[in-house]
Amino acid sequence: MSVSASPPLPAAAAPPPGRTRRGLRNGSLFLPAAVLLAAFFLAPLAVMVVRAFTDPQTGLQNFSWFFGDAVQVDVLIRTFRTALIVTVVCALLAYPYAYLMTVVGPLGLAVLTLLVLVPFWTSLMVRTFAWVILLQDTGVVNDVLGFFGLGPVQLIRTTTGVVIGMSQILLPFMVMPLYAVMRGIDRRLLQASSGLGAKPLTTFVKVWLPLSLPGLAAGALMVFISSLGFYVTPALLGSPDTALVSQQIFTQVNGLLEWGRGGAMGVIVLVMTLVLLAVSAGALRLLGGQRPEGRA
Amino acid sequence: MPADLQSGGASITLRGLTKHYGDAVAVAGIDLEARPGEFLTFLGPSGSGKTTTLNMIAGFIDVTAGELLIDGQAVHSLPPHKRDIGMVFQQYALFPHMTVAENVAYPLKQRKVEKGERGRLVTAALAAVGLDGYDARRPSELSGGQQQRVALARAIVYSPQVLLMDEPLGALDRKLRDTLQLEIKRIHAELGTTFVYVTHDQEEALALSDRIAVFNAGRIEQVGTAEELYDAPETVFCAQFLGESTLLQGTARPDGGATLVEGPGVRVHAGRGHHSAGAAAVVVRPERITLVPATDDAPAGNAVRGRVTEDVYLGNGRKLQIELPDGSAGTVRETAAARSACRSGDEVWLTFSADDAVVLPDDGASAPTAPVAAGAAA
Numbered sequence: 323m324s325v326s327a328s329p330p331l332p333a334a335a336a337p338p339p340g341r342t343r344r345g346l347r348n349g350s351l352f353l354p355a356a357v358l359l360a361a362f363f364l365a366p367l368a369v370m371v372v373r374a375f376t377d378p379q380t381g382l383q384n385f386s387w388f389f390g391d392a393v394q395v396d397v398l399i400r401t402f403r404t405a406l407i408v409t410v411v412c413a414l415l416a417y418p419y420a421y422l423m424t425v426v427g428p429l430g431l432a433v434l435t436l437l438v439l440v441p442f443w444t445s446l447m448v449r450t451f452a453w454v455i456l457l458q459d460t461g462v463v464n465d466v467l468g469f470f471g472l473g474p475v476q477l478i479r480t481t482t483g484v485v486i487g488m489s490q491i492l493l494p495f496m497v498m499p500l501y502a503v504m505r506g507i508d509r510r511l512l513q514a515s516s517g518l519g520a521k522p523l524t525t526f527v528k529v530w531l532p533l534s535l536p537g538l539a540a541g542a543l544m545v546f547i548s549s550l551g552f553y554v555t556p557a558l559l560g561s562p563d564t565a566l567v568s569q570q571i572f573t574q575v576n577g578l579l580e581w582g583r584g585g586a587m588g589v590i591v592l593v594m595t596l597v598l599l600a601v602s603a604g605a606l607r608l609l610g611g612q613r614p615e616g617r618a
Numbered sequence: 619m620p621a622d623l624q625s626g627g628a629s630i631t632l633r634g635l636t637k638h639y640g641d642a643v644a645v646a647g648i649d650l651e652a653r654p655g656e657f658l659t660f661l662g663p664s665g666s667g668k669t670t671t672l673n674m675i676a677g678f679i680d681v682t683a684g685e686l687l688i689d690g691q692a693v694h695s696l697p698p699h700k701r702d703i704g705m706v707f708q709q710y711a712l713f714p715h716m717t718v719a720e721n722v723a724y725p726l727k728q729r730k731v732e733k734g735e736r737g738r739l740v741t742a743a744l745a746a747v748g749l750d751g752y753d754a755r756r757p758s759e760l761s762g763g764q765q766q767r768v769a770l771a772r773a774i775v776y777s778p779q780v781l782l783m784d785e786p787l788g789a790l791d792r793k794l795r796d797t798l799q800l801e802i803k804r805i806h807a808e809l810g811t812t813f814v815y816v817t818h819d820q821e822e823a824l825a826l827s828d829r830i831a832v833f834n835a836g837r838i839e840q841v842g843t844a845e846e847l848y849d850a851p852e853t854v855f856c857a858q859f860l861g862e863s864t865l866l867q868g869t870a871r872p873d874g875g876a877t878l879v880e881g882p883g884v885r886v887h888a889g890r891g892h893h894s895a896g897a898a899a900v901v902v903r904p905e906r907i908t909l910v911p912a913t914d915d916a917p918a919g920n921a922v923r924g925r926v927t928e929d930v931y932l933g934n935g936r937k938l939q940i941e942l943p944d945g946s947a948g949t950v951r952e953t954a955a956a957r958s959a960c961r962s963g964d965e966v967w968l969t970f971s972a973d974d975a976v977v978l979p980d981d982g983a984s985a986p987t988a989p990v991a992a993g994a995a996a
């Protein structure tokens with residue numbers, strides 16, 4: 323999704339020993355990050371995988387439990403469906419928003435960026451509780467609907483409520499990559515298209531949309547994958563009937579101390595996510611050759 | 619093959635065409651007519667309004683005031699996609715997500731040209747720019763020159779009546795420019811389309827154009843063939859911008875059939891030009907001046923005293939820089955056959971016929987080249 327070309331290499335004049343030393347230093351700089359990653363990310367991941375297959379005894383019993391339990395499979399399907407809906411909602415909201423960011427002046431851009439980022443900097447808990455207050459049966463949203471003679475509509479404790487909350491929280495992850503890619507699109511291509519006889523709508527569909535697709539793909543992937551692991555928001559805005567996988571894992575691990583089952587569920591989500599990543603990467607490559615032209 | 623791509627060129631008429639950006643005036647009322655099938659070039663320094671004018675013709679920029687007609691029809695209110703105009707940009711503006719063939723087919727698809735015909739025209743256009751067999755490449759897999767050829771093919775494939783080009787060769791190196799110039803000229807001759815071409819390279823303008831419009835500060839100084847502009851400049855700006863010239867400043871008054879211009883160290887008769895009173899500048903082209911070694915007596919006819927500050931041997935002749943009485947610099951070119959003995963440092967007379975001297979109003983806009991030797995001014 324990165325638009326920039328690789329930085330130019332330093333002039334050939336640099337003596338080889340200097341370059342080697344710099345290379346070494348760069349390598350050693352990476353070490354703390356590698357240690358951190360290994361200790362706090364890879365190790366727990368390994369423990370999770372191992373436990374999924376060995377807790378309480380070695381075998382596939384945790385997986386057969388999961389796929390044998392209709393409720394669990396339901397939750398898994400609901401999780402992916404919710405993630406998909408959240409991704410679509412975010413895309414529909416973020417696409418025009420990001421486009422607007424590319425056409426307004428510097429002041430407008432600052433305001434629009436701030437509008438995206440301020441919620442992003444606010445605690446997830448705070449924002450989720452804000453949604454609880456807004457969406458509850460006697461909340462602001464229902465008051466407004468009531469004023470227009472609509473509702474009351476049940477929003478909290480429904481999948482709709484969960485989707486609303488998650489979409490708002492994940493929106494920046496869609497807006498930012500979209501904006502980054504759109505900003506890099508050469509405006510002269512739009513002029514060229516129009517000069518060659520294309521109506522504005524054709525120019526959008528044939529030129530703007532395909533060129534902004536990498537941003538859309540990057541944002542969609544980020545939103546979708548983040549959605550799969552969401553816990554706090556669905557837990558507070560949803561109900562047991564709308565539970566997602568992470569809530570089930572919490573129940574297994576924290577409530578029932580079934581570490582093996584929790585691990586298995588983690589593994590299942592991880593594998594499905596990786597498969598999805600591979601498929602979308604392949605699809606993007608098929609669309610390939612769409613790199614924005616290097617500017618002179 | 620190019621028969622498919624031929625078009626009857628349209629005329630373009632600009633009447634008082636004006637563009638303001640807030641208080642800034644980018645184009646200050648231009649009157650101009652491009653004849654059908656003509657190769658017209660906009661030549662001028664950076665910021666003189668060439669691109670702005672071209673973009674108004676294309677419809678990318680709104681017109682502040684004035685009229686814009688294509689083949690006699692007002693087009694101000696038409697959006698770009700409804701004007702039958704081809705456009706080639708300096709930065710190619712090829713669609714990076716389409717192949718070469720898709721890029722060239724793009725304008726045909728907009729015009730609902732049926733598929734078989736489309737393929738035939740794309741092939742013809744790519745052949746016309748010397749790119750047969752490149753159909754399946756992406757723009758990123760082409761060199762700059764090849765990309766510009768694709769852009770050219772894309773602009774001619776639908777036989778627009780008018781083709782606008784904004785410094786299409788600006789991003790290419792000298793050698794490639796020369797090659798592509800020849801091709802553009804050939805394509806123009808074959809198609810019959812009206813070309814409007816923007817450049818700030820005077821050699822390019824001279825090589826390509828039927829006529830040249832010289833832009834300066836949002837106005838057109840003069841429109842004419844290369845010969846007219848070189849031999850009969852109408853403003854000091856034109857004389858200085860196009861080709862080299864020696865400029866002698868003074869006050870003009872009629873004297874017999876000619877105009878006498880007198881200034882510090884200058885007393886010359888000019889046989890051409892339409893200005894015979896007030897502040898004036900006499901323009902003489904460098905190959906029209908003959909150098910005579912300085913003697914106490916001035917030679918008969920037009921003679922101006924000067925000192926050679928630089929002489930450069932060019933193989934087929936010499937180019938000399940002369941410091942004039944008022945401290946400004948003049949330029950003289952000598953052919954190998956007519957070389958004088960004057961060298962750097964010599965005091966000389968610059969002599970020329972009154973018929974080779976053009977008198978122009980000195981609007982004060984002229985910026986005489988700075989004296990070569992600092993502190994040498996008398």
Ligand SMILES: Nc1ncnc2c1ncn2[C@@H]1O[C@H](COP(=O)(O)OP(=O)(O)OP(=O)(O)O)[C@@H](O)[C@H]1O
Nearest residue numbers: 639642643644663664665666667668669670671818
């Ligand atoms: N969008 C704009 N807003 C304000 N001023 C502009 C704008 N576009 C152009 N101008 C001004 O209008 C004038 C003419 O610009 P234009 O681009 O037509 O020049 P040009 O002759 O094409 O120059 P160049 O050879 O450098 O391309 C310039 O002074 C420029 O600063």
Ligand SMILES: [Mg+2]
Nearest residue numbers: 668669670784
């Ligand atoms: Mg320009």
